[in-house]
Amino acid sequence: MPSIEQLKMFIAAAESGSFSAAGRTLGKGQSAVSTGIVNLEVDLGFELFDRTTRKPQLTENGERMLTYARAVLMQVENMTTAADSIFSGEETSVRVMLDDALMLPSLSQALIEFGEKFPATRIDLLSGVSPDIPGIVAQDQADIGLMFSGGSVQKGVEQVFIGNLPFVSVCVPNHPLTKLTEIGANELLSHRQLLLRSPQGSVLAQFPELSTQVWHATSFHALRELVMQGVGWAYLPEHLVSTAIASGQLARLNLRFEHKLWSPPVECIKLKHARMGPAVSWLFDSIKNVLS
Incomplete structure (x- = not known):
């Protein structure tokens, strides 16, 4: 069974074009890289590199295996990231319920940044009508709500006014x-x-x-x-x-009773007294600034 270390050597050699360059990248000697790749070839049952040229060239089978090797390493990195997230107490998922009129470019940017900061936490983006969102959050069916204000205090949720939408x-x-x-x-x-x-x-x-x-x-x-x-x-x-x-x-329309653009207030809400993990806290604070 190929080891992670062997796969790293294989990828580094393929990308750098030589065993010595791969060794420098990985902080290993050329002989260690060469031996590691030979052992990998023995495990697989075929050669990954053509060594008859001045610099080792990937064989046809080596080209095919390179894609799989990169995919395996990526999965290992994702697993490590997920393990770090679990150890740090980050949530598995964050549920955001919003009125679809508030799917703004600034919100999309906040979600992109969230994905970079919390790669192991899934976002569940739910669409609802503003009057229904407080009840959904109060029933703990969503972690964060983004809605047009109903103009009154909503039972069971914490409301934060974040701005107006024209x-x-x-x-x-x-x-x-x-x-x-x-x-x-x-x-x-x-x-x-x-x-x-x-x-x-x-x-x-x-x-x-x-x-x-x-x-x-x-x-x-x-x-x-x-x-x-x-x-x-x-x-x-x-x-x-x-x-x-x-x-x-x-x-x-040129409405006589409109002196300025009508701009209803927008609120970001969460369950009152809810304990928020790092991912929900970060996203809640970011969403509060989407209309800044």
Whole structure:
């Protein structure tokens, strides 16, 4: 059975092009590397290097084995990393429940950094509707919640205000509302509005019904697609529609009662009094800065 040390010698020799260079890389003498590779070849039953040339060249079988050798070493390194994580008390997984409108580039970057810092800890990224997220976290079905604030104290969770996310009112360019230079509440009444609502019927107070015709969806991404198809108008996160507005696929509505961009508050939440391990603590602190 090949040893890890033999595989290291084999890979180092293949990558450096000589046994002596491999020895320098590994801090061993040339003879030790040469002997180690010969023993590996004996174990495998075939030659890995052609030694008839001035510098040893991988044989066809050696090329095939090199891929497997690298994979074995990678698995060993992953195992070592996992063992170090367990010894350090790092969690096996972290469950993050978020409103999909908050899947921001800054959050993606935080998750990438998390993966580099905690390579043995798995992320379970769950999508939900903001009104339902506090209950899910309170029932310990998620470690961290990222949501639009409901404007009240939520039982069983610790809430941290982390900033505001700008929203814009949009529709397709040929929608009747775009023909109006200024739009008031009365003008909106007869035009279908698209709103977020959870499967249980929960809504956010910041998203009022302004029309007599209202359709609902459980995600802002679904609402955006409905707006893009001309189904109605909606308030949507600016980052989800800025490209479509710039390209002329969507148009902003000039609402009389909006002096500035409407920016609902966003909260990061966790189970109250929960003991957080190093991975959850690091990610919770990072998520608190995604709107900075």
